[in-house]
Each structure stands twice: as structure tokens, then as C-alpha cells.
Amino acid sequence: MPKQHTYVLGLNVYDHDVSACLLRDGAIAYAISKERITREKHASGFYKEVVDYCLSAEGITLDDVDLVVRNSYILPVPEMEERMLHQDMPGFLPITERSEAIKHPLFRSKSDKVVSISHHLAHAYSAFAVSPFRDGVVMIVDGVGNYRADAMESYSEDAASPLARESESYYRFDDTRLECLKKVWMEPARGLLSDEFYNMPGLGALYSRVSTYVFGDWNKCGELMGLAPYGRHEQVGHLLEMKDGKLHVPFWGAENQQPFVLDSGSWDKSPAMRHWEDIAWRVQDDTENVLLARARWLRETTGAKNLCIAGGVALNCVANGRIARESGFESIWIQPAAGDDGIAIGCAYYGWLEVLKQRRSFVMDHAYVGRRYSDAEVAAALQSFLVRIQIDAKRSDNICRDTAKLLADQRVIGWFQDRSEFGPRALGNRSLIADPRKAEMKDILNSRVKHRQAFRPFAPIVLADRMKEIFEGEEDSPYMLIAKPVRPEWRDRIPAIVHVDGSARVQSVREETNPMLYRLLKEFEALTGVPVLINTSFNVKGEPIIETPQDAVSCFLTTGIDNLVMHDTLVSKTAMHKVVTPVMTTFGDVATIVSSATQDGSRGGS
Numbered sequence: 001m002p003k004q005h006t007y008v009l010g011l012n013v014y015d016h017d018v019s020a021c022l023l024r025d026g027a028i029a030y031a032i033s034k035e036r037i038t039r040e041k042h043a044s045g046f047y048k049e050v051v052d053y054c055l056s057a058e059g060i061t062l063d064d065v066d067l068v069v070r071n072s073y074i075l076p077v078p079e080m081e082e083r084m085l086h087q088d089m090p091g092f093l094p095i096t097e098r099s100e101a102i103k104h105p106l107f108r109s110k111s112d113k114v115v116s117i118s119h120h121l122a123h124a125y126s127a128f129a130v131s132p133f134r135d136g137v138v139m140i141v142d143g144v145g146n147y148r149a150d151a152m153e154s155y156s157e158d159a160a161s162p163l164a165r166e167s168e169s170y171y172r173f174d175d176t177r178l179e180c181l182k183k184v185w186m187e188p189a190r191g192l193l194s195d196e197f198y199n200m201p202g203l204g205a206l207y208s209r210v211s212t213y214v215f216g217d218w219n220k221c222g223e224l225m226g227l228a229p230y231g232r233h234e235q236v237g238h239l240l241e242m243k244d245g246k247l248h249v250p251f252w253g254a255e256n257q258q259p260f261v262l263d264s265g266s267w268d269k270s271p272a273m274r275h276w277e278d279i280a281w282r283v284q285d286d287t288e289n290v291l292l293a294r295a296r297w298l299r300e301t302t303g304a305k306n307l308c309i310a311g312g313v314a315l316n317c318v319a320n321g322r323i324a325r326e327s328g329f330e331s332i333w334i335q336p337a338a339g340d341d342g343i344a345i346g347c348a349y350y351g352w353l354e355v356l357k358q359r360r361s362f363v364m365d366h367a368y369v370g371r372r373y374s375d376a377e378v379a380a381a382l383q384s385f386l387v388r389i390q391i392d393a394k395r396s397d398n399i400c401r402d403t404a405k406l407l408a409d410q411r412v413i414g415w416f417q418d419r420s421e422f423g424p425r426a427l428g429n430r431s432l433i434a435d436p437r438k439a440e441m442k443d444i445l446n447s448r449v450k451h452r453q454a455f456r457p458f459a460p461i462v463l464a465d466r467m468k469e470i471f472e473g474e475e476d477s478p479y480m481l482i483a484k485p486v487r488p489e490w491r492d493r494i495p496a497i498v499h500v501d502g503s504a505r506v507q508s509v510r511e512e513t514n515p516m517l518y519r520l521l522k523e524f525e526a527l528t529g530v531p532v533l534i535n536t537s538f539n540v541k542g543e544p545i546i547e548t549p550q551d552a553v554s555c556f557l558t559t560g561i562d563n564l565v566m567h568d569t570l571v572s573k574t575a576m577h578k579v580v581t582p583v584m585t586t587f588g589d590v591a592t593i594v595s596s597a598t599q600d601g602s603r604g605g606s
Contacts, residue, residue: 207221434533
């Protein structure tokens with residue numbers, strides 16, 4: 001039988017946010033992050049799970065794949081894998097994965113069907129290749145990319161040392177042609193053992209340094225952005241400055257000597273809180289000003305009308321809002337998986353466009369690229385005896401109408417529909433949904449369900465054709481990546497999604513890209529007159545967003561979520577829930593119990 005499709009597999013490998021993206025004839029068929037499968041946030045290590053997920057969902061084997069393109073920002077993948085043969089690297093290849101990795105056909109592959117590319121180049125392809133623009137410019141800013149010695153782009157001003165690392169890259173594109181205009185490098189920094197990154201003089205690296213300083217974790221930049229509006233202006237000196245078009249990162253002085261220390265007591269009650277709020281404001285303000293200056297330079301230098309953005313810093317929705325409103329570009333498109341999980345998309349499209357020399361024919365107008373779960377799989381997740389006695393599950397003839405009624409009654413809903421979103425934002429298929437009309441709903445979600453700090457805001461979803469009525473700004477925001485001011489006349493009507501600075505991280509919803517979510521918003525509007533709902537990720541603090549029906553049931557049973565909606569099934573908790581769940585939690589892992597029961601049920605029905 002002749003081969004029907006051309007497949008390209010893109011991979012981000014070994015360090016944080018391992019991921020895969022499978023292209024079918026130049027369109028994204030499936031994409032997944034390893035964390036969604038293993039339930040370990042920002043999962044690193046080998047990539048077998050994500051490869052198997054994509055191949056299984058498509059119903060093919062690795063032999064059917066025409067090209068594999070990979071990236072690791074640490075070192076080129078072939079060099080990484082050679083080192084792993086004779087060096088224990090548990091942070092990148094845990095002992096539990098080592099033997100399986102070494103036997104895998106992609107490990108140390110010498111095939112000409114397996115290619116490796118550099119980091120910012122992959123980010124760039126993830127942005128422009130799936131954007132709606134035929135020409136424009138690309139801005140890539142992240143924490144750290146590949147060494148100068150390993151970067152594949154060249155441009156006339158390149159004078160960095162071989163050991164400098166990528167920090168910012170700027171490109172111009174015309175259809176499939178990509179030209180590097182400028183790269184900003186970080187020269188090696190002195191550090192203790194492996195903490196050089198935190199001391200590197202780069203925009204993203206500096207933001208991560210402050211995240212480490214305030215939260216004890218380099219990867220809590222989103223929390224830092226949420227904390228920033230609480231800070232007092234100009235209480236901390238500049239952490240980033242632009243001088244004659246060049247980035248300057250001043251040396252940290254003794255005034256910043258109040259880092260969060262693990263096991264030093266409650267973060268929320270720390271006497272350093274006022275200082276942390278102030279430094280959060282400063283790094284956010286500095287970051288916005290530098291990014292805005294870069295975007296204006298890019299606009300003025302090239303005359304381009306369209307801007308594409310990717311890289312981890314592109315997840316800063318407050319800065320994105322300012323770029324959209326103040327940089328002068330007519331249109332802006334931000335990759336929904338802007339962080340390193342999106343590297344898999346960029347690798348795949350580099351392979352499709354640059355290696356296979358194919359045409360651009362796909363626009364990424366949504367991020368719902370996980371596999372579908374059948375009604376039978378949803379039902380199986382509810383079949384365990386220990387689950388059944390805690391729940392009441394009913395099919396609904398109009399699940400959106402029935403859910404809207406529960407939301408209007410102040411119920412918190414776990415919402416599981418169709419294919420999972422790719423990227424760090426829950427965009428309405430793996431979401432917790434709630435009513436934004438009462439301010440206390442924010443505290444209910446933070447304390448009873450999400451178990452996170454009280455200062456953290458929640459994002460609104462809104463009917464796209466009503467967005468401009470409620471939020472300021474003309475720019476669209478389908479991926480929850482742009483913060484907008486809430487119009488004054490609406491702030492008291494939807495207080496649970498209004499941050500302390502009067503803004504909200506908006507997601508606009510269209511019927512053509514998410515019909516179920518659109519209908520839910522329409523039903524809620526019909527009941528309340530408000531076309532807005534709270535949308536936050538279906539998980540608890542410290543865990544990835546759920547992927548499977550089993551994940552949804554486990555999270556539902558172990559949190560204060562009131563109801564669970566999976567496809568057209570509405571699930572409530574019974575009186576036995578308060579009796580059984582503490583026992584399950586004490587004597588076993590709820591997720592394991594749910595998963596095991598589901599597998600038993602599936603075997604019994606085969």
C-alpha cells in the first residue's frame with residue numbers, strides 16, 4: 001500500500017519541558033509535553049513518552065516518519081547523547097530512563113532522517129511558520145539558548161565568543177525565507193557550580209534571577225509578573241537598562257540581600273514581602289521598557305507591519321499588551337507554546353520548510369492538538385468502585401445550559417472537553433470554570449481548589465465579539481497572552497478577574513475554534529447578562545494541567561471542585577465522598593487508584 005502522508009516529528013529534548021510535535025503534510029497533527037503524561041511539572045529527561053503519544057494518536061510507527069528534527073539548548077543533541085554514554089547526567093537522563101533511552105532507535109541515531117538545530121532558530125520557526133502572516137519580523141527572547149559555537153544563524157555584527165549564549169534574536173521573514181537581523185549574546189558568567197545562568201547578563205536570565213530571589217525557583221516568572229502590581233514604584237534601582245541600543249545589566253548590590261530561603265518559614269508571612277513586591281515591580285517595569293524599545297527598533301528598522309513573538313519571555317502577557325498597543329505594528333501573533341515546549345513545533349517546521357523544502361500551508365489558529373479521548377474512556381474513568389460510591393454521574397441533553405446554571409449558582413466546575421491544549425495556558429478544554437461576578441470567587445479558587453498564594457489573579461474568557469466592549473484595546477487575544485485594562489464600567493460587574501492594577505489576562509473565544517466553550521459562554525450570558533467566565537488551569541499548584549479523564553477524576557476527588565463535566569457527562573460528589581477520599585488519600589494515591597481501576601475496566605470490557 002503506498003504511503004499516504006509525509007510526517008515530520010519535532011522534539012525538544014533532555015532539559016525542562018520535553019515535548020513532541022508531529023506534522024502530517026505540513027499541518028500539526030498532534031503535540032504534547034512530557035509533563036502531561038508523567039505528571040511531573042516541566043518534565044525533563046528522555047523523550048520516548050512524547051514520541052509514543054504522537055505516533056499512537058496518529059496510528060503510525062517511527063518507520064512512517066520521514067524526518068525527525070531535535071533541539072536541546074544545553075548542547076547539540078548528538079553531543080549530548082555521546083556524553084550520556086560515559087557520563088552520569090541524572091538531571092537530563094534519570095537512571096530510570098537510561099537503559100531504555102540507550103536502546104531507542106533515535107538515541108545516537110546516525111540516520112540522515114534525524115537532524116538537530118539550534119535553539120533560537122527553532123523558536124523562530126515556531127513563531128513565523130504557523131502565523132497568519134506571509135511576511136514580517138520575529139522577536140525571540142528567553143532565558144538562555146545555545147552557545148554561539150552551536151548557533152546556526154549568522155549576521156554581519158556577530159562578534160561574540162564561542163561560549164556566549166543566546167539571549168535575544170531578531171529576524172525578518174518573507175514566506176519561507178528567514179533572515180537573522182540581530183542577536184544579543186550573554187558572555188559566560190562566573191558562578192558556583194551550575195548557577196551561572198542566574199548571573200548571566202540577559203533579559204530573560206535576569207527575570208529568572210529575580211524569580212529565584214523572590215520564590216526560590218527560577219521558573220516562577222508568571223507568579224513574579226502577578227506580584228509586580230503590588231510593588232511600590234521606584235523603590236529599587238534599575239535591574240535592566242538600555243544605553244545606546246545596548247542592554248546593560250547592573251551588578252546586584254548589597255541592597256538586594258533578602259532572598260527567599262527554603263524552609264525559612266511561610267512565604268506569605270515573610271518580613272521581606274514589601275521588598276519582594278518592590279523588586280517584582282522593578283524587574284517587570286524594566287522588562288516591559290526593554291522589550292518595547294526592541295520592538296520599536298524592529299519596526300523602525302524594517303518597516304514591517306507584522307510581528308511574531310516566541311521564547312519564554314513571550315509568556316509575559318503584561319509586556320505583550322504594551323507591545324501590541326505601543327510598538328507601532330499593525331498585527332502581532334504570539335506562539336501559544338512560546339516557551340521551550342514550543343521548540344518541538346519550531347523543529348518540525350524547520351524540517352518541513354528548510355529540509356524538505358515544502359510550502360507553508362498551515363495557520364495555527366488554535367492550540368487544541370492533543371489526542372481525543374472517547375466517551376468510553378471517559379466512562380471508564382468513573383467505573384472504579386471507590387470512585388462510583390463517591391459520585392453521581394448523569395448524561396445531559398444540553399451540557400452547556402446545565403453547566404451555566406451551576407456556574408450562576410457559584411459552583412466551581414472542572415471542564416474536560418475534546419483535545420488538550422498545547423502550551424502552559426488552559427484554553428478551555430482542560431479548565432476550571434467559575435462565575436466572575438463576585439470578588440470572593442478568587443479567594444475560593446485560590447484556597448479551596450488551587451492551593452496557591454492569594455495575590456495571584458485569575459484570567460477571563462470572553463466572547464470574542466464582546467471583548468472590546470469589556471476590555472480596552474483592539475488586539476485579539478485567543479491564547480491568554482495579552483493583558484488588557486478592564487473598562488471601568490465593567491470592573492464592579494466582574495471583580496473576580498480584575499487584578500489589583502485594573503487589568504486582566506484575556507482569552508477571546510470564537511465558535512469556529514472552540515464551539516463548546518463558546519456555547520457555554522452564550523448560555524451563561526443568557527442567564528446573567530455577562531459574557532465572561534473565570535478560566536484557570538485544571539490542576540492544583542505544583543502539578544501540570546491534566547491530560548486524561550483519569551487525571552480529571554483524580555483532581556476532582558481531591559480538591560474543592562464542586563462539579564466535573566467530561567464531554568456531556570455531569571459529575572457531582574455524593575455524601576460518601578467526605579468519608580472515602582480521606583481514606584484513599586491516607587492509604588493510597590488517588591490518581592493511581594483511579595488509573596488502575598480504569599485499566600482493569602478496559603481489560604474487562606475487551
